[in-house]
Amino acid sequence: MATTSKRNLREEIHRSLEDKTLQRAITSAMDTLFERRKGALESIDFEGTRREARRLKEEALEHNPELLEQLIKTVEGYGGKVFLAKDAEAARTYIADLAVEKGVKTVVKSKSMVSEEVHLNTALEEEGIEVIETDLGERIIQLAHERPSHLIVPAVHKTKDQIIELFARTMGVENPPTEAEDLTRLVRDDLRPRFMKADMGVTGANFVLADTGTLVIVENEGNARLSTQLPPIHVAITGIEKLIPSMEQLGTFLELLPRSGTGQLLTAYVSLITGRPSTDTIDMGRANAGQVTEREFHLVLVDNGRSEAREDPELREALYCVRCGACLNACAPYNQVGGHVYGVDPYPGGIGCAWTWITKGPDSAKEINGLCTTCSRCTEVCPSMIDIPWLNTVIKQRNNERLGMKLRDRVFARADLLGDVSSPFAPLVNAAMKTPMAKISMGSIGIDRTRKMPEYVRGTFEDWFQERGQVTVRQPRRSAAMFVDCFINHNKPYVGEAAVQVLERVGVKLELAHNECCGRPALSQGALDKPRAWAKKNIERLHRLVQEDKDILFIEPSCLSSVRDDYRRLLENEGDEMLRKLDDIEERSWDVTEYFLHLVKEDKLDLHLRPLAETFVVHGHCHQKSLGIGSVPGEALRLIPEAEVIDVNALCCGMVGSFGYKEEYSELSRAIGQRLFDKLNAHEGTVVASGISCQSQIGEGTEREPKHPMEILIRAFA
Amino acid sequence: MSTPLTEAFAERMQSVGGRISYTTAEALVETLDGLVERDRPVLFTPELRDLARQLHDAGHEAYVGTREGVAEHSEAEFEEVLERAGTGVSGSLLGISSTGSIAVGPGGGNGGLLIAFPPHSIIVLQADSLRKNLAEALPEIERRFGEIGGEVVFVSGPSRTADIEMLSVVGVHGPTGLDVVIVDGKEA
């Protein structure tokens, strides 16, 4: 459970990484969920549908107060009771008091994250009421006295063997069965009589339709069916952000939620409960049978920070979450350590950090914030198009403001300056970075001293470009400007040089964009002011280039992702003019490899490339994937005759800018990397990676020397 | 008649573990007679009252799942019957082809219970009530809310879980077996 006391995150991460059983359990489950989701999405236009879902969520949240008012009237109109709980305590107290008043002895619960959020079970148990979780996963967690570690598969961290042992210990069965099916049956048989005698059923609701007062409950096991229909009192507890206007909006969400969550077209049961379920209460000889003649319905709508978040232009985004869990399945750090390291009170993962901030306050969210590398993998899969990395960036910035920024993070934030001062003295700086003194001072500010720092070269990419003077491109077909990123410029100018030469061969007349740093190194430390200033300058600069009919090319996918995704957020309040310019720039912005491939296809170029009878093992950059151009490097290399190209499929390299350098995360970073290294090492040949930090991580982990696709292509042109 | 809609529906429903039978209105009783669990009570939702009587007459212990049942049992008996029930039979509002789902109506307040409580569930679906997708089905459900009230449950296969090591298990708190009987889908 997240507490305000300081956690030793590094130690907790270490323990999770050491736990091989946990690793196996999570990895295989995440892979399964990820694949099932992919399969289920084939039958819809995911991008179109999620854009619509996002729009509907925004609209519903905009009108949340009116919808609430309408809903309360409707539900009270049919005789249900509505309680608007301003915080967690109000919610749990209301339900506990109600249970006491009605003489409730046993409560059956179906899955509800909000009930976990408000610690409902504890409140009921304090009144001497027996609470039975009936979702299989939740029941396992309850018997183990743990917290759910995933939004939809709460016991995902447990193996079958652990569950067998747990049942033996807690259910009084001497020789529990060993098959999942029989274990499930055991729980079914144990819970049946409890359903029959329960005096109150508690459920959540995935959506609530304001006009008809309809609860929508999405489930597979049938326990929500029984929890709403057997006991004489039904209490539904959910967050106020779950309101949507009517049935008209529901379809879009139902297309997305089961597909994203479990990879199903629809779950086994989707219940639409309107009004008090009929008065056909079945009197099972319950304790309170005499008192309750009609089935009672209570709807508890929990605010607990949501209204405040709704007013917050940045955190508001988190309220669009439908709790499908897809972001967790896509997230490399989550895949590696599982939910518990996130504190899970009760929301895990990158989105959990924002929800923890909203529902528990900044202090609880502080520790887990850094676990998000801002790799953006989750943004590809989120059905509500939530920019989770941005939420985490904002939270980091707010924490910096509240608590001050670490010296180390300030150093990482200024990749631009480091380069500017280091390049002229490259050999000196490189040597100095390797001295014991440097290692000690790195260590003292929280940088993993066993990491190799990127080496500087004398003479930058910009110097090279200027010095070579005017170049005539034969048959120029396009004009473009190169966005110069800090690392290519100072540490790997030869990558830039290769890119320039490749593009000139296909008729691109190039110049440099003379831009500022894209801002990502600073953004990922939660420093927003500098990047905002740079973003404005860059937009003016790039827009002028676009007006001169030039395309803008990015060698580092992370810079492109900054300009495309982060600038819009940074500059949200800078007026429409700025955003229009950004639109124009976006339209003309390309990843270099993507651009190359585009020209080849569009202009049907005959490249006459030299055959390279070699194997290329390609790692896709997270930001290329989140920009929807993950397959581009492989495709480009396949143009080379005789080249064998292997795309390895891994979540992330684990480095992501400075993440892997930070001492508290470097072990995690290496563990994430190891999964990639293993896949890469299964093949001989040259490793290809487009990102500079991916290259460092892979270089260190495999002792191979990764190349940018442009470095390979230029060889084929020679 | 087998149409692309029924075929797609049947394929999806079968892929999640539902079983499909085709029959005609006349042969429905006979079909049910062959599907229900033997020697255990069969509970029907009220709109299938006639079928309940016919199965009762055919020697099954068949009831309508409300307080006034075909066998005129008292309320206490109803609970006892529910606990012993082998099969719950419900009618339906419509089917959805693209997701392989059936919308079950309130069934006198117990529709949602009769498809979830007994270990075996049968849902009767009229072939002409099949709709293409959710977008077609939901507005229709909404239009009929006033008339049907109460609750509507979309059922897509028998109850299931994957909470233990992602292993798919059919039959958790709801039924282990689901039969969908498509009426006038011909092929009987």
Ligand code: SF4
């Ligand atoms: S941005 Fe990356 S690290 Fe952060 S939550 Fe998303 S997938 Fe996880």
Ligand code: SF4
């Ligand atoms: S943030 Fe998006 S992907 Fe993650 S649980 Fe919420 S809706 Fe699903």
